[in-house]
Amino acid sequence: MIEWGYSTTFPNERAAKLLAPSTIGTIANRIAAEMEITCCHFQTCHDHSDFGRVVYCIRVSEDLFDLFFNSPHGYRGAYYRSRGEGINANAVFISTLAPKLIARSAPGASMEELTRIRESLSSLSAKSWLAENALGLCPECEGEWGNPTDFCADIINGRWEHGDSGPQCSGRKAPQLTKIRIFGAFLDDRNNEFIPRRKRNRAQDIHSFGWS
Template sequence: MSIWQFAESMPQDRASNLLGWINFEEISKLVAAGEILRFTWEPFKTERWLKGCMRALFVLKVPPHVYDAFFNSPEGYRAQYARSVERGTAANRSLLTLAESRLLAHEQVRQAVAAGEVEMEHLKGSLRALDAKLWIVEDEATMRHVNAPGNEILYPVWAKSRIDKGQRAPQGTLLDIKGGWLDAAGHERRDDWKAYRSEDVHCTGWT
């Protein structure tokens, strides 16, 4: 996107690299090939209406330049949502589909299924659920950067938002893949607190 630019605080070589990515498909292939560090069949942790539900959680490690392209480039994940909610939703789904076979074949997944901790069909259902998504791992160092003052990404729509986080460009290597929440019967239960996630990323660059 020609209207997606970077502030002067961004090192010129980094900005040039981010502007050099051609399309989201190129980035998706690199993300989907990332190292799978961890799998968890994760329980919903609070007393809200989803108590008792479970979802798939994977942590991927990708090279720093792939992380940067995924999250901060004008062809990356957030940039797809910036164009439109529909385009972001389609990009999210295409990347999940691209990664699915590797995720389900992971050794920790096979062990969990063999031990009866989770059914393979439930895992597939979680990854294919409407609320399944990707995002950066929001660890302490990442959020310290995100919450720091100053804009790094200059995108006019996000500049109008009261939320400054979307205009920051954190660096790292870790990404989350979070499936949708399923009840004991394997049916998706949507989280009302995340109902407007796509719209939030579209309007503010953050969720």
């Protein structure tokens, strides 16, 4: 088991729940069963207007979000162990949710649009993360996360609590939120994939800092 714990000010009951054995597959199945899909949008890439992606926002309970985002067995915990485990966990998570996400897109969507959505969700750079502020799509997408107001570490794992860079100041935190976003890959009308330069090292960033 990896070295992963929480600060001395972290609630003991919450820490015990997060450290209880689980897997990303178990967490993903719970989210798929319990989530509320609040909205679905198509977003054009700011870096290359020929490419666009599907974006979903879902809502879950705080406890379930906690397991997903702040547990060593969850999404970021997988990236902490290695970039490869993180990429695999991301694929498991999105593929588990995809059938219900696609069904939510179905009313009024053409077969061509549904095919593109499936391709976007199954492509390499599809990803998930907490709902940050200022995405600017609709009120249901409004993010719950802003930059931390202190530098105190919640998560203690021998890596993320060290240093004072912007990503680590966020990565060491364990926010209790309810919204998760799922982003498809940016595709053009021939399903070519585009990854913005700032996100090409995403797996390494989360591994190193707990944030990207």
